[in-house]
Amino acid sequence: MQHVDVLIIGGGPAGISAAVWCKRLGVDCLLLEEQAQLGGQLFTIYNEIIDYPGIQAENGIEMQRKMVQHFIDMGCLYEVNTKVISIDERSKTVKVKQQETEKEISYTYLILATGSSQRKLGVPGEQQMIDRGEVYSASADGERLKGKRVALIGGGDRAFEGAHLLASQAKQVYLIHRSTHFKAREQYVEKVLSDPGVKVMTDTEVTAIHGKHHVTSIDLKSKNSECKNLSVDAVLIRLGIAPNVELIKEKVTTTQSGLIVINEVHQSSDPAIYAIGDACTTPLFSSISSSAGQGAIVAKYVSSLLKKS
Amino acid sequence: MQHVDVLIIGGGPAGISAAVWCKRLGVDCLLLEEQAQLGGQLFTIYNEIIDYPGIQAENGIEMQRKMVQHFIDMGCLYEVNTKVISIDERSKTVKVKQQETEKEISYTYLILATGSSQRKLGVPGEQQMIDRGEVYSASADGERLKGKRVALIGGGDRAFEGAHLLASQAKQVYLIHRSTHFKAREQYVEKVLSDPGVKVMTDTEVTAIHGKHHVTSIDLKSKNSECKNLSVDAVLIRLGIAPNVELIKEKVTTTQSGLIVINEVHQSSDPAIYAIGDACTTPLFSSISSSAGQGAIVAKYVSSLLKKS
Numbered sequence: 001m002q003h004v005d006v007l008i009i010g011g012g013p014a015g016i017s018a019a020v021w022c023k024r025l026g027v028d029c030l031l032l033e034e035q036a037q038l039g040g041q042l043f044t045i046y047n048e049i050i051d052y053p054g055i056q057a058e059n060g061i062e063m064q065r066k067m068v069q070h071f072i073d074m075g076c077l078y079e080v081n082t083k084v085i086s087i088d089e090r091s092k093t094v095k096v097k098q099q100e101t102e103k104e105i106s107y108t109y110l111i112l113a114t115g116s117s118q119r120k121l122g123v124p125g126e127q128q129m130i131d132r133g134e135v136y137s138a139s140a141d142g143e144r145l146k147g148k149r150v151a152l153i154g155g156g157d158r159a160f161e162g163a164h165l166l167a168s169q170a171k172q173v174y175l176i177h178r179s180t181h182f183k184a185r186e187q188y189v190e191k192v193l194s195d196p197g198v199k200v201m202t203d204t205e206v207t208a209i210h211g212k213h214h215v216t217s218i219d220l221k222s223k224n225s226e227c228k229n230l231s232v233d234a235v236l237i238r239l240g241i242a243p244n245v246e247l248i249k250e251k252v253t254t255t256q257s258g259l260i261v262i263n264e265v266h267q268s269s270d271p272a273i274y275a276i277g278d279a280c281t282t283p284l285f286s287s288i289s290s291s292a293g294q295g296a297i298v299a300k301y302v303s304s305l306l307k308k309s
Numbered sequence: 310m311q312h313v314d315v316l317i318i319g320g321g322p323a324g325i326s327a328a329v330w331c332k333r334l335g336v337d338c339l340l341l342e343e344q345a346q347l348g349g350q351l352f353t354i355y356n357e358i359i360d361y362p363g364i365q366a367e368n369g370i371e372m373q374r375k376m377v378q379h380f381i382d383m384g385c386l387y388e389v390n391t392k393v394i395s396i397d398e399r400s401k402t403v404k405v406k407q408q409e410t411e412k413e414i415s416y417t418y419l420i421l422a423t424g425s426s427q428r429k430l431g432v433p434g435e436q437q438m439i440d441r442g443e444v445y446s447a448s449a450d451g452e453r454l455k456g457k458r459v460a461l462i463g464g465g466d467r468a469f470e471g472a473h474l475l476a477s478q479a480k481q482v483y484l485i486h487r488s489t490h491f492k493a494r495e496q497y498v499e500k501v502l503s504d505p506g507v508k509v510m511t512d513t514e515v516t517a518i519h520g521k522h523h524v525t526s527i528d529l530k531s532k533n534s535e536c537k538n539l540s541v542d543a544v545l546i547r548l549g550i551a552p553n554v555e556l557i558k559e560k561v562t563t564t565q566s567g568l569i570v571i572n573e574v575h576q577s578s579d580p581a582i583y584a585i586g587d588a589c590t591t592p593l594f595s596s597i598s599s600s601a602g603q604g605a606i607v608a609k610y611v612s613s614l615l616k617k618s
Contacts, residue, residue, distance in 0.1 A: 017362045017598060024360045050383065051333045053326045053601045054364050054375040066363040074359065265594075284613065285574075285606050289326060292362045293602020297594050304593065 004030040005306055006299075007094065007107035009084050009247075012040020013288045014277025015113030016067050017295025019076040025303040030105070031078040032096060038071065038078065039064035040115050041278070042288075046140065052288045063288065089251050089270050109272055109302045112248060112260065113295070116278035116286075119239035121153065125209030129235060134215055136236050138162030142169045145234055151176055151218055153206055154238035160188035162236055167197035174232065175200045176220065209235055243279045257282075265301040266294060274298045313339040314615055315608075316403065316416035318393050318556075321349020322597045323586025324422030325376050326604025328385040334612040339414070340387040341405060347380065347387065348373035349424050350587070351597075355449065361597045372597065398560050398579050418581055418611045421557060421569065422604070425587035425595070428548035430462065434518030438544060443524055445545050447471030451478045454543055460485055460527055462515055463547035469497035471545055476506035483541065484509045485529065518544055552588045566591075574610040575603060583607045 006022050008015045011033035022029035031038075045060030057063040071078070079098070086095045093106045120126060136145060138152075142165065150170045152163050155177035161184075163175045175192060180202045182189050192198050203223040210217045210229075217231045243258045253261040253269040259282060260268050260275035267274050276294035278286050315331050317324045320342035331338035340347075354369030366372040380387075388407070395404045402415045429435060445454060447461075451474065459479045461472050464486035470493075472484045484501060489511040491498050501507050512532040519526045519538075526540045552567045562570040562578040568591060569577050569584035576583050585603035587595050 013362065020362050021360055021596075021598075051330055051605065052363065053322065053329050053604070054361065054372065054379055056379055056382065063363065070363055070365055073365065285609055287602075287605045287609070289330075289605040290602040293596070293599035293605075295362070296360065296596045296598040296602075300594055300596070 001093070001104050001106055003106045003108075004028055005108045006030075006111060006302055007105060007109070008032065008111045008113055009094070010040060010113035010115055010244075010277070010279075011035075011038035011078065011080070012042065012113060012115050012277060012291065013063075013067060014115070014279075014291035014295050015040070015111070016071050016076075017292040018111050018113060018276060018299050019078070019295075020071055020074055021296050021299030022303070023074045023076050025299060027299065027303045027306060029077065031076065032082045032084060032094075032105075033078060033080045034083045036081055037064075038068050038080065042067070046137075049288065052292075084247060087247050087251065089273065092272060107272070108306065109274060111298055111302075112245075112268075112273065112275040112279050113277045113291075114244040114247070114279045116241045116243045116283070118237065119242040121206055121209075121237055121239065123206060123208050125211065126237070129209050129211070129215055132214065134234065136234060138165045138236060142166060145170050147171050148233035149231060150174070150234045150236065151206075151230070151232045152236045152238055153177075154240070155179065155181070156183040156238065156240055157185055157188055158240075159238035160184040160192050162238055163192050163198045164188065164195065167192075167195050170197070173198045174230065176204050176206060177202050178205045179203060206235075241278075241283050245279055248273070266298040267301075274302065310402070310413050310415055312415045312417075313337055314417045315339075315420060315611055316414060316418070317341065317420045317422055318403070319349060319422035319424055319553075319586070319588070320344075320347035320387065320389070321351065321422060321424045321586060321600065322372075322376060323424070323588075323600035323604050324349070324420070325380050325385075326601040327420050327422060327585060327608050328387070328604075329380055329383055330605050330608030331612070332383045332385050334608060336608065336612045336615060338386065340385065341391045341393060341403075341414075342387060342389045343392045345390055346373075347377050347389065349422075351376070355446070358597065361601075393556060396556050396560065398582065401581060416581070417615065418583060420607055420611075421554075421577075421582065421584040421588050422586045422600075423553040423556070423588045425550045425552045425592070427546065428551040430515055430518075430546055430548065432515060432517050434520070435546070438518050438520070438524055441523065443543065445543055447474045447545060451475065454479050456480050457542035458540060459483070459543045459545065460515075460539070460541045461545045461547055462486075463549070464488065464490070465492040465547065465549055466494055466497055467549070468545075468547035469493040469501050471547055472501050472507045473497065473504065476501075476504050479506070482507045483539065485513050485515060486511050487514045488512065515544075550587070550592045554588055557582070575607040576610075583611065 005028040008031040019031045042060035042064040049057040083097045146169045149172045151174045205221050208219040260280040262280045277291040314337040317340040328340045351369035351373040358366040392406045455478045458481045460483045514530050517528040530536050569589040571589045586600040
């Protein structure tokens with residue numbers, strides 16, 4: 001079985017930084033990335049990046065290019081299109097899938113740099129919709145959604161901001177939230193509640209998304225009324241961010257919101273497992289800078305452990 | 310009196326990052342730097358920098374240029390040649406000296422990004438030697454020290470590494486350490502102890518450095534013998550690194566080695582005072598990456614406090 005001293009899962013800024021630092025410190029290291037390219041959430045940044053000192057990038061793609069070029073120039077080892085399907089923390093091995101083949105890799109230290117994702121509804125039809133590419137940005141896709149019936153799901157800033165943005169262009173906007181309490185800022189809520197173009201439906205859950213080639217309707221279940229079907233052309237899920245910890249959540253301590261609990265050197269409750277980046281950082285403090293900094297710290301720490309042993 | 314919401318002391322990577330982030334978040338912020346240029350310890354990095362993801366810089370100067378350019382492009386406010394001479398944490402004001410004038414600035418939050426410096430002996434003649442520019446690198450100044458009598462002061466890795474490097478070129482190398490216990494790695498100690506070109510003097514303290522135009526001798530005091538004067542041509546002080554906390558050490562909690570004690574958002578024991586970079590980071594974990602990351606975190610945190618108030 002292949003063995004590496006340090007195995008990093010996830011090729012976003014945190015994982016790239018940890019790998020660059022491992023290389024710099026002479027530590028045997030391999031990075032695994034599920035997607036076809038390194039970069040992680042950098043691919044979802046469409047705006048200028050002005051807060052990574054020393055680099056002013058036009059967008060996430062430009063930052064991705066610079067970081068990956070650095071990673072490649074350093075000769076860091078990595079495998080893309082490689083999905084980790086399980087972690088066995090007792091034998092310190094991970095099972096990975098590459099296309100149709102599976103293999104196992106053993107590690108001395110495991111660094112989880114799995115990032116975070118938009119939280120999902122977990123209802124039938126949702127993944128198919130995402131797989132069909134029916135994923136919209138309220139700020140950038142106004143033209144695409146012109147004259148359509150749009151459902152926004154969620155009760156936070158992004159749901160309300162999106163509803164407000166789309167109200168002037170869409171035929172009808174539904175804002176659907178499972179409770180009557182909104183997390184969104186008051187000024188956003190007020191704007192939307194007074195907007196005739198938005199119908200706000202509270203105490204309502206989405207139970208299914210229908211449509212073969214594109215979304216045609218959703219099923220709704222309300223507290224006080226029976227189930228009903230609502231015709232819509234697009235669904236925007238705005239439930240917030242969740243750390244990607246499915247692989248590990250039963251094996252290490254996590255917070256209520258799913259973040260991996262770490263100490264000052266980013267060690268989890270399992271002494272061989274570390275976490276960096278959005279897998280352990282609350283969205284409030286998430287940034288490319290802090291992810292890169294965390295990669296440096298964890299690499300320096302595991303390097304010191306490996307040199308002692 | 311001038312007031313700023315956030316006052317940053319120190320213009321190295323940590324301070325630059327905090328300022329860039331404050332600007333990005335719309336926070337009123339001013340950075341003070343004692344030297345004529347921003348950059349801090351970047352000016353002491355003569356090697357290639359390969360561990361700040363996304364930038365591969367030839368040396369500290371190149372990194373300094375990129376970071377300062379970013380800082381300037383963002384329109385961050387700063388004052389150079391500005392030495393903070395005292396901090397009054399009760400009135401939340403600092404007194405600064407610019408050439409011959411003094412002024413006071415009040416703050417809501419103070420961020421200490423004062424970095425660290427080589428630890429000094431604190432003996433007569435030392436500062437004069439430094440001011441004359443008699444500061445050597447064991448790795449880069451072999452040629453300059455050829456045929457000279459050289460004293461290295463310290464018991465750690467850098468003292469022993471330096472003694473070993475210089476032994477083949479200098480006329481005589483003295484390694485002088487105040488105790489008989491060495492912090493340096495065993496392999497370094499063994500190499501030096503078996504090297505006929507190095508005389509190791511333990512239980513010995515340097516009490517003065519003599520010389521008008523250049524170093525001519527040092528005074529030594531040993532545990533078991535009387536004081537003596539030793540003729541040398543150069544003194545390399547290798548006592549390790551100390552955080553620059555003179556201004557604040559009586560006002561906030563510090564560790565035994567002088568580092569400012571902080572919580573996860575970099576707040577010190579005084580709730581209005583924060584620390585980032587080498588003022589609060591052990592040398593083991595010090596890096597440009599982690600300093601930049603810390604700047605992001607503290608700016609995000611104080612920004613959230615300012616928006617609440």
